[in-house]
Amino acid sequence: MSTQSHINVPAGGQKIVAGQAIPDQPIIPFIEGDGIGVDITPVMKKVVDAAVAKAYDGKKQIHWMEIYAGEKSTKVYGSDVWLPAETMAALKDYVVSIKGPMTTPVGGGIRSLNVALRQELDLYTCLRPVRYFAGVPSPLKRPDLTDMVIFRENTEDIYAGIEWAAESDGAKKVIAFLQNEMGVKKIRFPETSGIGIKPVSKQGTERLVRKAIQYAIDNGRKSVTIVHKGNIMKFTEGGFRDWAYDLAKTEFGGVEIDGGPWLKLPNGIVIKDVIADAFLQQILLRPAEYDVVATLNLNGDYISDALAAQVGGIGIAPGANLSDSVAMFEATHGTAPKYAGQDKVNPGSLILSAEMMLRHLGWTEAADLIISSMEKAITDKQVTYDFARLMDGATEVSCSAFGDAMIARM
Ligand SMILES: NC(=O)C1=CN([C@@H]2O[C@H](COP(=O)(O)OP(=O)(O)OC[C@H]3O[C@@H](n4cnc5c(N)ncnc54)[C@H](OP(=O)(O)O)[C@@H]3O)[C@@H](O)[C@H]2O)C=CC1
Ligand SMILES: O=C(O)CCC(=O)C(=O)O
Ligand SMILES: [Mg+2]
Secondary structure, eight states, X not given: OOOSOOOOOOTTOBOOOTTSOOOSSBEEEEEOOSTTHHHHHHHHHHHHHHHHHHHHTTXXXXXXXXXXXXXXHHHHHOTTOSSOHHHHHHHHHSOEEEEOOOOOOSSSSSOOHHHHHHHHTTOOEEEEEEOOOTTOOOSSSOGGGOOEEEEEEOSOGGGGOOEEOTXXXXXXXXXXXXXXXXXXXXXXXXXXXXXXXXXXXXXHHHHHHHHHHHHHHHTTOSEEEEEEOTTTSTTTHHHHHHHHHHHHHHTTOOEESTTSSSEEOTTSOXXXXXXXXXXXXXXXXXXXXXXXXXXXXXXXHHHHHHHHHHTTOGGGOOOEEEOSSOEEEEOSSOOOGGGTTSSOSOOHHHHHHHHHHHHHHTOHHHHHHHHHHHHHHHHTTEXXXXXXXXXXXXXXXXXXXXXXXXXXXX
């Protein structure tokens, strides 16, 4: 394994330091990503550079610093190095970063690097706003009614990766413990069961829900919906619901509406809850009734792709992973391997993730330029394949040409 450094720190850039003003020449680490990462990441950088140059007349500039994870890391550092220590150190040290998607094999193979990054950096909030851009094709009659912000707990739940393969020594031991010491009689086929553990804590719930409610207050939103499956998983998902309501009462002054469990905060924001399966039909039938959403890790994963579909798909669904100090922005979608290297897919998701990053830096003028130029490119029907196949009279453009179409409209 190579211990040599492969990170080139850009000369002329300055490190962002948590709690201090953002420098005009910040260094932003980026991970290119596997699969379509090679297509979308350069386009994202080009669009961001153009927006920043235009907004600040050359006075501000991002100094991009490539760091490695995933398949590219194994090429640079050696075949067994998926997440180099210096990548982890840079993500912490440089505070704000952006990444492309990374492959996770199904069944065996390495565990998710994406999940590992979130857990190791304690990026406990996965923030995924879902809004409609005029002109985007959607399966809904009124896609504009979908305007939600998902707060997905990002470090716990079944994603903790505590599991044992069927028939392994570990599974046998855990099953024997459950049967012999805990009196569990409900494992239907103990000889051939894989076993997974789902930790959900009060602390983990509270810090996520606190962020969601504070976001609703700061952004003048109408409600926060706690989405859970607490009728079945009483002490994990049910715990999440109960701890969320308790926090809304004790920290935010929530009072029960008509005997509860729904609450109203002093500023009128409603705190409510919905069971996850019912929520998935409600968001299609009555999307206007939902606003900020606070949920557990697995529910949040499903909900973010489902909601993205309502407003045009994961090709334009952005996201951020946040701790109390570190912010790592990333697209909602994965590596879409069948399109890798074809300059074909929609770079919108990563570009809008970068737009969130610019807003996080306080560079709102550049962020606004990204939104307005994307809106113009879409209304001019200059779109990638995913939209073009559903739109009448659209011009299908490549991934890079979509970026250029945005830049031309800044
Ligand atoms: N954060 C991350 O890094 C994530 C990584 N992954 C990983 O990605 C790999 C592939 O996962 P998979 O389930 O196929 O999901 P993907 O999100 O990679 O792709 C599923 C489908 O979504 C559409 N799509 C995805 N990205 C775009 C885009 N930029 N523009 C337009 N359409 C897009 C395509 O639809 P169509 O076929 O209709 O054109 C694609 O076939 C897995 O290893 C998975 O673990 C998955 C999610 C997140
Ligand atoms: O880590 C992965 O491969 C998948 C992650 C994912 O689906 C997500 O973050 O939405
Ligand atoms: Mg997902």
